[in-house]
Amino acid sequence: MTDAACHRLYDSGVSNRVEREALTGGAIPLAVYGLGKMGLPLAAVFADTGVRVTGVDVDPEVVASVSAGDAHVDEPGLDPLVTDQVDAGRLSATTDGPAAAANATVHVVIVPTLVGDDHEPDLSTVEAVLEDIAAGLDPGDLVVLESTVPPRTARDVVTPTLESATGLDRGSFGVAVCPERTSSGTALRDIRGQYPKVVGGIDAASTRAASTLYEPVNAAGVTTVADATTAEAVKVFEGIYRDVNIALANELARTSDDLEISVLEAIETANQLPVCDIHDPGPGVGGHCIPNYPHFLMGQIDVDTPLTATARRVNDRMPAVVVDRLGRELDAVGTDLENATVAVLGLTYRPGIPELRHAPALDVVDRLRARGASVVATDPLVDPDDLGISPLPMAGLPDADLDAIVVVTPHTAFRTIDWEAVDPLVVLDGRNALDLEGTHHHVLTLGDGSREGTNRHSLRARLDAR
Numbered sequence: 481m482t483d484a485a486c487h488r489l490y491d492s493g494v495s496n497r498v499e500r501e502a503l504t505g506g507a508i509p510l511a512v513y514g515l516g517k518m519g520l521p522l523a524a525v526f527a528d529t530g531v532r533v534t535g536v537d538v539d540p541e542v543v544a545s546v547s548a549g550d551a552h553v554d555e556p557g558l559d560p561l562v563t564d565q566v567d568a569g570r571l572s573a574t575t576d577g578p579a580a581a582a583n584a585t586v587h588v589v590i591v592p593t594l595v596g597d598d599h600e601p602d603l604s605t606v607e608a609v610l611e612d613i614a615a616g617l618d619p620g621d622l623v624v625l626e627s628t629v630p631p632r633t634a635r636d637v638v639t640p641t642l643e644s645a646t647g648l649d650r651g652s653f654g655v656a657v658c659p660e661r662t663s664s665g666t667a668l669r670d671i672r673g674q675y676p677k678v679v680g681g682i683d684a685a686s687t688r689a690a691s692t693l694y695e696p697v698n699a700a701g702v703t704t705v706a707d708a709t710t711a712e713a714v715k716v717f718e719g720i721y722r723d724v725n726i727a728l729a730n731e732l733a734r735t736s737d738d739l740e741i742s743v744l745e746a747i748e749t750a751n752q753l754p755v756c757d758i759h760d761p762g763p764g765v766g767g768h769c770i771p772n773y774p775h776f777l778m779g780q781i782d783v784d785t786p787l788t789a790t791a792r793r794v795n796d797r798m799p800a801v802v803v804d805r806l807g808r809e810l811d812a813v814g815t816d817l818e819n820a821t822v823a824v825l826g827l828t829y830r831p832g833i834p835e836l837r838h839a840p841a842l843d844v845v846d847r848l849r850a851r852g853a854s855v856v857a858t859d860p861l862v863d864p865d866d867l868g869i870s871p872l873p874m875a876g877l878p879d880a881d882l883d884a885i886v887v888v889t890p891h892t893a894f895r896t897i898d899w900e901a902v903d904p905l906v907v908l909d910g911r912n913a914l915d916l917e918g919t920h921h922h923v924l925t926l927g928d929g930s931r932e933g934t935n936r937h938s939l940r941a942r943l944d945a946r
């Protein structure tokens with residue numbers, strides 16, 4: 481192949497420099513399957529480096545909005561980037577996966593990978609995309625998996641599926657795993673190089689091709705690992721580390737009453753050592769990532785994983801821990817949870833992100849109701865009414881007839897609440913996020929060492945003052 485004819489990355493036969501120039505000059509067409517929270521930022525960033533990108537999504541509204549130059553995902557900096565790239569003709573969108581596959585020589589898969597009710601990984605969206613890709617896969621094409629998947633998916637699912645659907649042999653096309661290491665709210669920054677891009681292929685040529693693909697995108701560089709399974713494991717391990725670490729923090733927080741110390745203070749002080757990085761206790765672990773990723777390992781291999789499994793159970797128990805604690809504290813001030821009206825502050829799984837998947841607040845609401853409490857809720861990003869929960873606007877807090885408030889997700893908007901204007905209440909600040917020092921409320925947080933019936937104040941101010 482001559483340099484001028486470089487239209488692919490896998491086994492192109494030309495130098496890395498020529499491949500890169502062809503890629504960023506728009507000569508190597510790329511399809512991104514899945515234009516969601518991570519897929520759209522990724523597609524836009526690729527286009528911004530000069531790559532010609534077709535985004536594929538099954539949702540016609542998503543495709544219509546991207547085609548009009550609008551970002552349907554609320555991510556800092558994304559909307560103008562999408563507008564610019566669509567205007568420049570580098571980014572387009574379609575619902576026609578097979579047609580996009582036929583035109584592309586690099587295929588990037590970034591659709592959701594979920595876990596079913598039986599805790600089994602559900603790869604059906606990835607498999608649906610593979611069907612589209614197979615319809616247009618040619619020798620020399622490269623398939624990149626950005627979706628988080630159980631280790632061995634590229635080797636044992638993606639490659640054989642493409643082989644049998646196309647009749648092509650392994651080695652005539654490339655498959656690499658390049659996991660998305662980004663976070664909602666900082667997606668563009670993360671994709672462009674907050675951390676190195678991890679790349680592992682099913683063969684050396686796939687690893688090389690995927691490295692070339694990401695070098696122009698990621699300023700922090702590319703970390704190549706031994707193979708695709710290692711790359712898959714890196715991402716799953718990162719998630720398990722977080723889940724296990726949070727479970728440790730939650731377990732330690734539950735010891736606080738018995739030890740009669742503030743575990744939060746102890747954790748913060750222990751973390752002064754560089755070898756110690758205990759995470760924050762809280763009312764539970766939500767989102768579609770961290771609660772799911774452990775299941776990508778547990779039960780998927782012939783080795784038992786008791787620590788990972790226990791961490792999942794510890795974290796899943798936290799909404800019950802919160803409701804039990806609230807029940808005891810209300811008891812101590814002479815109120816039955818059964819007859820109480822409780823306001824839940826923050827429903828989304830983390831602050832600033834309008835996502836409810838596995839949100840611990842929903843479990844807290846269910847458990848409060850199961851104990852007979854009336855529940856109202858406030859969230860600046862979602863309407864509680866849509867979830868069958870009575871809404872309480874933040875401005876209505878002072879006039880509401882409440883017995884308790886549980887802060888599950890500390891949106892920044894809650895910092896503006898005038899707590900002195902709210903009648904004295906039991907406030908369970910599940911994230912130790914509010915500074916209620918000196919207010920007339922009966923304030924407690926997980927891990928604060930409160931004894932039942934005593935009035936403890938948030939440690940936040942003291943810890944922040946350090």
Ligand SMILES: NC(=O)C1=CN([C@@H]2O[C@H](COP(=O)(O)OP(=O)(O)OC[C@H]3O[C@@H](n4cnc5c(N)ncnc54)[C@H](O)[C@@H]3O)[C@@H](O)[C@H]2O)C=CC1
Nearest residue numbers: 514516517518519537538539591592593608627628660664
């Ligand atoms: N959201 C996050 O914070 C992070 C997500 N990830 C991983 O990135 C992957 C994608 O996640 P998100 O972007 O958050 O998902 P998302 O749910 O925001 O978006 C997925 C998009 O894929 C589309 N889609 C579904 N089936 C399709 C198909 N067959 N063909 C084409 N499009 C299809 C949906 O319509 C949707 O627009 C997942 O594997 C996730 O684990 C990784 C790091 C962070």
Ligand SMILES: CC(=O)N[C@@H]1[C@@H](OP(=O)(O)OP(=O)(O)OC[C@H]2O[C@@H](n3ccc(=O)[nH]c3=O)[C@H](O)[C@@H]2O)O[C@H](C(=O)O)[C@@H](O)[C@@H]1O
Nearest residue numbers: 661662663726759760761762764765766767769770829830
């Ligand atoms: C540190 C970080 O930002 N991890 C990311 C994680 O994103 P995610 O949006 O799920 O947020 P997260 O901060 O891990 O929080 C998950 C859940 O855990 C809870 N949580 C988090 C940290 C902590 O110390 N204690 C705690 O209880 C949060 O409240 C939330 O309910 O999962 C993403 C993913 O893997 O998909 C990953 O790319 C991101 O890097």
